[in-house]
Amino acid sequence: xxxxxxxxxxxxxxxxxxxxxxxxxxxxxxxxxxxxxxxxxxxxxxxxxxxxxxxxxxxxxxxxxxxxxxxxxxxxxxxxxxxxxxxxxxxxxxxxxxxxxxxxxxxxxxxxxxxxxxxxxxxxxxxxxxxxxxxxxxxxxxxxxxxxxxxxxxxxxxxxxxxxxxxxxxxxxxxxxxxxxxxxxxxxxxxxxxxxx
Amino acid sequence: xxxxxxxxxxxxxxxxxxxxxxxxxxxxxxxxxxxxxxxxxxxxxxxxxxxxxxxxxxxxxxxxxxxxxxxxxxxxxxxxxxxxxxxxxxxxxxxxxxxxxxxxxxxxxxxxxxxxxxxxxxxxxxxxxxxxxxxxxxxxxxxxxxxxxxxxxxxxxxxxxxxxxxxxxxxxxxxxxxxxxxxxxxxxxxxxxxxxxxxxxxxxxxxxxxxxxxxxxxxxxxxxxxxxxxxxxxxxxxxxxxxxxxxxxxxxxxxxxxxxxxxxxxxxxxxxxxxxxxxxxxxxxxxxxxxxxxxxxxxxxxxxxxxxxxxxxxxxxxxxxxxxxxxxxxxxxxxxxxxxxxxxxxxxxxxxxxxxxxxxxxxxxxxxxxxxxxxxxxxxxxxxxxxxxxxxxxxxxxxxxxxxxxxxxxxxxxxxxxxxxxxxxxxxxxxxxxxxxxxxxxxxxxxxxxxxxxxxxxxxxxxxxxxxxxxxxx
Numbered sequence: 001x002x003x004x005x006x007x008x009x010x011x012x013x014x015x016x017x018x019x020x021x022x023x024x025x026x027x028x029x030x031x032x033x034x035x036x037x038x039x040x041x042x043x044x045x046x047x048x049x050x051x052x053x054x055x056x057x058x059x060x061x062x063x064x065x066x067x068x069x070x071x072x073x074x075x076x077x078x079x080x081x082x083x084x085x086x087x088x089x090x091x092x093x094x095x096x097x098x099x100x101x102x103x104x105x106x107x108x109x110x111x112x113x114x115x116x117x118x119x120x121x122x123x124x125x126x127x128x129x130x131x132x133x134x135x136x137x138x139x140x141x142x143x144x145x146x147x148x149x150x151x152x153x154x155x156x157x158x159x160x161x162x163x164x165x166x167x168x169x170x171x172x173x174x175x176x177x178x179x180x181x182x183x184x185x186x187x188x189x190x191x192x193x194x195x196x197x
Numbered sequence: 198x199x200x201x202x203x204x205x206x207x208x209x210x211x212x213x214x215x216x217x218x219x220x221x222x223x224x225x226x227x228x229x230x231x232x233x234x235x236x237x238x239x240x241x242x243x244x245x246x247x248x249x250x251x252x253x254x255x256x257x258x259x260x261x262x263x264x265x266x267x268x269x270x271x272x273x274x275x276x277x278x279x280x281x282x283x284x285x286x287x288x289x290x291x292x293x294x295x296x297x298x299x300x301x302x303x304x305x306x307x308x309x310x311x312x313x314x315x316x317x318x319x320x321x322x323x324x325x326x327x328x329x330x331x332x333x334x335x336x337x338x339x340x341x342x343x344x345x346x347x348x349x350x351x352x353x354x355x356x357x358x359x360x361x362x363x364x365x366x367x368x369x370x371x372x373x374x375x376x377x378x379x380x381x382x383x384x385x386x387x388x389x390x391x392x393x394x395x396x397x398x399x400x401x402x403x404x405x406x407x408x409x410x411x412x413x414x415x416x417x418x419x420x421x422x423x424x425x426x427x428x429x430x431x432x433x434x435x436x437x438x439x440x441x442x443x444x445x446x447x448x449x450x451x452x453x454x455x456x457x458x459x460x461x462x463x464x465x466x467x468x469x470x471x472x473x474x475x476x477x478x479x480x481x482x483x484x485x486x487x488x489x490x491x492x493x494x495x496x497x498x499x500x501x502x503x504x505x506x507x508x509x510x511x512x513x514x515x516x517x518x519x520x521x522x523x524x525x526x527x528x529x530x531x532x533x534x535x536x537x538x539x540x541x542x543x544x545x546x547x548x549x550x551x552x553x554x555x556x557x558x559x560x561x562x563x564x565x566x567x568x569x570x571x572x573x574x575x576x577x578x579x580x581x582x583x584x585x586x587x588x589x590x591x592x593x594x595x596x597x598x599x600x601x602x603x604x605x606x607x608x609x610x611x612x613x614x615x616x617x618x619x620x621x622x623x624x625x626x627x628x629x630x631x632x633x634x635x636x637x638x639x640x641x642x643x644x645x646x647x648x649x650x651x652x653x654x655x656x657x658x659x660x661x662x663x664x665x666x667x668x669x670x671x
Contacts, residue, residue: 017511022629027610031275033235033282070391076326078342104342173352183212190447190455192314194255
């Protein structure tokens with residue numbers, strides 16, 4: 001996983017709530033067997049509308065997505081995270097994320113930041129009025145900064161440490177292999193097995 | 198203080214608990230399918246890792262599989278590649294696979310329970326949000342992403358952030374013609390698509406205790422549509438009777454030991470939930486969605502709501518966008534909404550009881566002109582059982598299409614899709630924009646409502662068509 005420390009970039013204000021993962025990446029894109037090449041599928045249906053915010057020339061190269069509440073609901077597809085990253089987003093800000101999407105994002109180094117809706121609203125107004133306005137997401141200080149906006153955000157120490165260091169979860173878990181083996185030795189014999197017995 | 202069912206199952210699976218770290222949980226059962234696993238197997242390969250417990254892992258093919266001409270090569274080369282990739286990966290890593298054509302193939306959340314692999318008090322994961330289905334057995338069952346699939350393959354564990362608990366208590370009697378699907382759609386409309394966020398929901402109360410296992414699976418299946426991390430129902434005699442003698446259920450002394458443990462899996466009297474919601478079953482009626490998220494639903498007897506009636510600005514905007522996408526006008530009675538397609542199937546409503554419920558409605562009746570009705574059993578075993586009961590003939594005699602098992606029209610990944618602008622009544626779980634095909638419009642309904650809608654050509658419940666049955670000739 002790529003480390004995330006601090007990021008500054010222009011924003012895409014997405015004034016929509018309940019953006020489900022079928023909108024972020026439609027199902028027909030999920031047939032790919034790689035983690036890359038999803039950028040053209042990002043918000044595919046909405047991008048057919050020339051007025052859609054992602055299609056505006058001044059939003060090209062933006063790396064911070066500022067979205068409405070309940071972002072990433074629905075399917076567990078991690079492809080939604082890959083599509084956002086493949087497109088160029090480094091971070092997504094919203095007042096509420098769906099749990100599975102949030103977990104997926106943090107495992108890939110896409111920092112999802114939970115902010116109060118009034119802060120989201122302020123960031124929407126700022127970046128709608130001035131598309132060149134930059135937003136800084138500082139994981140070291142756990143703070144989001146933009147012109148006229150300074151907001152702290154929460155992320156638990158463990159998740160923050162893994163992101164700052166870009167650590168691989170599997171390697172971390174395998175440091176405790178002995179504890180896994182000890183647990184396995186105590187599992188009851190009635191637990192199901194998938195192999196024919 | 199007492200513990201809830203979810204907390205008991207969680208505690209029994211903690212491999213490692215340390216200050217400042219998420220609990221490391223042991224995973225009893227890992228289900229795989231072709232869509233969310235290829236990049237996980239690739240990750241193992243790149244890092245030279247193996248599957249730690251192939252005996253706790255099982256794969257099936259469902260999302261991409263066609264429901265017609267299954268003996269021919271899959272026409273879409275990309276779908277074919279994904280299925281071939283799963284076959285190659287399972288062979289290389291030694292994972293049991295039920296491919297298209299196999300008697301145990303089907304939708305992953307139908308296959309696990311019918312094999313008896315889903316058991317009370319287990320932890321179950323799958324790279325699929327509808328893994329919550331398995332909570333119907335009193336299992337703690339989570340949908341996970343591909344990075345976590347790789348993590349479970351390599352370690353059989355997952356570090357999991359703590360959860361909050363929610364009780365949804367449903368007391369009273371469900372009225373005739375009101376099913377588990379209506380119940381869960383009403384719950385989601387009540388608490389919203391984000392209402393369960395961070396929570397594990399336990400469904401309880403006398404109305405829940407009376408539900409069959411199939412109906413409990415329908416309820417738990419859609420927990421994710423309320424944003425919950427999982428849904429659970431305490432195991433009881435109904436659960437044990439369903440599991441007894443299934444291929445992977447415990448036997449002999451193991452069965453007795455298992456049942457003794459399973460009986461302990463009840464929320465303690467003095468346990469406290471972080472949030473409680475109460476629903477009176479007797480007040481429920483057939484429920485349908487009118488919008489583009491599963492929380493946008495209403496009783497069938499209601500009308501399409503006026504966006505202006507929503508106090509919250511975000512909900513108002515969402516309703517406006519939804520009506521525009523759905524091609525609906527505020528104030529239209531939902532019963533007047535005409536459909537082109539009816540889909541009966543999916544991990545929500547593709548089990549034998551669902552097919553029986555739909556068949557009982559269409560028996561002796563005809564699917565309306567201009568409507569196509571697809572009936573897709575959730576697994577090959579469900580299909581075989583339905584054929585044994587003659588349900589396939591009931592459906593085809595009514596003019597419906599009887600298909601092969603798979604995810605089918607629940608999501609636009611296989612040939613079964615809506616065309617742009619087409620409208621469906623669907624027993625699946627998501628009415629998102631484009632979910633059933635680009636530009637397709639979805640109304641989520643129960644199997645009974647789906648079948649009545651197929652007969653009348655507009656959204657309807659069985660009570661609306663008492664006079665149109667053609668008597669079977671003696």
